[in-house]
Structures are given as structure tokens and as C-alpha cells.
Amino acid sequence: MYPNLEGKVVVITGAGTGLGRAMAERFGAEKAKVVINYFKEDEDVQSIIETIEKAGGSGSAIQGDVTKEEDIKRMIAHAVNTFGSLDIMVNNAGIENEVPSEDLTLEDWNKVISTNLTGQFLGCREAIDYMLENKIKGSIINMSSVHQEIPWPHFVHYAASKGGVKLMTETLALEFAPHGIRVNCIAPGAIDTPINAEKFDDPELKKGVVELIPMGYIGKPEEIAACAVWLASSEASYVTGLTLFADGGMTQYPGFQAGKG
Numbered sequence: 001m002y003p004n005l006e007g008k009v010v011v012i013t014g015a016g017t018g019l020g021r022a023m024a025e026r027f028g029a030e031k032a033k034v035v036i037n038y039f040k041e042d043e044d045v046q047s048i049i050e051t052i053e054k055a056g057g058s059g060s061a062i063q064g065d066v067t068k069e070e071d072i073k074r075m076i077a078h079a080v081n082t083f084g085s086l087d088i089m090v091n092n093a094g095i096e097n098e099v100p101s102e103d104l105t106l107e108d109w110n111k112v113i114s115t116n117l118t119g120q121f122l123g124c125r126e127a128i129d130y131m132l133e134n135k136i137k138g139s140i141i142n143m144s145s146v147h148q149e150i151p152w153p154h155f156v157h158y159a160a161s162k163g164g165v166k167l168m169t170e171t172l173a174l175e176f177a178p179h180g181i182r183v184n185c186i187a188p189g190a191i192d193t194p195i196n197a198e199k200f201d202d203p204e205l206k207k208g209v210v211e212l213i214p215m216g217y218i219g220k221p222e223e224i225a226a227c228a229v230w231l232a233s234s235e236a237s238y239v240t241g242l243t244l245f246a247d248g249g250m251t252q253y254p255g256f257q258a259g260k261g
Contacts, residue, residue, distance in 0.1 A: 189247025
């Protein structure tokens with residue numbers, strides 16, 4: 001637990017499900033004030049708020065599309081109007097879809113890049129603008145992926161977006177370090193979330209993924225949430241520009257684990 005997170009105001013995009021939900025609930029357990037951004041109207045955000053409040057935190061939800069500049073501005077304004085400030089911004093919202101590169105349409109390319117990269121840029125920019133104006137030494141966490149390092153055929157738009165997140169994070173970290181604003185990213189590997197449910201429901205597909213993970217199991221959303229609260233806490237006060245890989249060793253050349261190669 002990180003006592004210094006109590007009362008901090010956190011905005012998490014794409015927090016209605018999956019990793020975003022796990023992070024929202026973990027920040028709630030740290031007694032933070034959490035703004036849950038969600039995209040789809042059918043996402044059960046009320047239950048997330050209830051979980052946060054039972055843990056001693058505070059929660060509020062706002063619908064919005066991270067690809068729309070005005071929606072990002074509304075999220076920040078909602079946090080300030082509801083809880084009085086913004087201390088931590090978690091740019092988590094993201095999408096993927098499998099398409100052979102020769103068949104990838106410009107529409108599909110733009111949709112993924114707009115959500116995964118441009119949406120994160122807008123979240124960073126608006127959070128940094130508020131922090132600078134109010135002299136807040138805040139923390140920004142971007143969600144990347146092992147595929148900022150590992151090529152992924154049929155997901156060229158996704159891999160490109162995550163490679164962009166890496167260098168965007170590092171550039172912003174360098175630019176705003178003198179102001180005490182830390183910018184880091186988390187790169188998950190294979191995690192048991194709804195976006196992966198169909199793949200992991202197939203025993204053969206799941207087995208193939210597990211073989212790529214030296215630690216031998218699919219990660220849990222709570223393990224990514226643990227990374228987020230550490231990066232946001234004063235325990236990581238000297239950490240900026242970092243990509244924290246939480247992947248069970250997937251980026252460590254697992255094919256060589258048994259002496260192959």
C-alpha cells in the first residue's frame with residue numbers, strides 16, 4: 001500500500017473494463033479519488049464506483065472518446081470540478097484488430113492510431129497543461145505493450161501505435177522533468193482481460209501463448225494495476241521516461257530459455 005496516494009486525484013481512460021477497471025479499483029484501494037472514463041454505455045461503471053468507495057476511495061464516471069479533443073478536455077474538467085485537482089493521469093484506452101498488412105485499410109489504420117497513440121497524446125497534453133498551470137508535480141502513466149519491442153504480423157497498426165507511445169513517453173519525460181512531472185509507461189504482455197477472452201478460451205491458442213512466457217502463466221489485470229500504483233506513488237519519485245515491462249519475461253527471448261539457439 002502507498003499512503004501518499006490517499007486523496008490524490010486520478011483520471012483513468014478506458015476504465016470501464018479490463019486493465020482500466022483493475023487500475024481504478026486498485027487506486028480506490030489506495031484511497032485515491034478516481035475518475036473512471038468509459039466509452040460504451042453498457043459498461044458497468046457503477047459497480048466499479050461501489051468497489052472503490054467500499055475500499056475507502058472516491059469514484060466518479062464520465063463517458064468519452066479519447067480520440068476527441070473536446071472529450072479529453074471534459075475529463076480533466078470533470079476531475080477538477082468533482083475532486084478539486086488532477087495529480088495522476090493514466091492513458092489506458094486502446095484497441096486492436098487483426099488484419100494482414102496487405103489488406104489493412106486506411107480506415108482501420110487511422111482508428112487504431114487515433115485511439116492508441118493520438119488519444120494518449122491528447123491525455124498527456126491536457127494533463128501536463130493543467131499540472132504546469134497549477135504547479136503540480138504530477139505523474140502520467142501511458143499504456144504501451146510488449147509490441148513496442150516485439151514485431152507482431154497482422155497487427156502492424158497496433159505495433160506502430162505502441163512504438164509511438166514509447167518514444168512519446170520518453171520525449172515528454174525529458175521535456176517536463178524540470179517541472180517535476182514524471183511520465184512513464186507500462187508494457188503488459190499477455191494478460192487475462194476481456195479483449196483476450198476468446199483467444200484464451202481456446203486451449204490450443206492459450207497453450208501457444210503460454211509457451212512464449214518464461215514464467216509460464218497468463219498475467220492478471222491486478223498485476224498491471226500494481227505497477228501503476230507504484231509508478232504513481234512517491235516510491236517511484238526518481239523514475240521518469242521508463243517503460244516498465246510486466247510480461248512474465250516475454251520480451252526476454254523465451255525461445256532461448258531451454259538452451260535453444
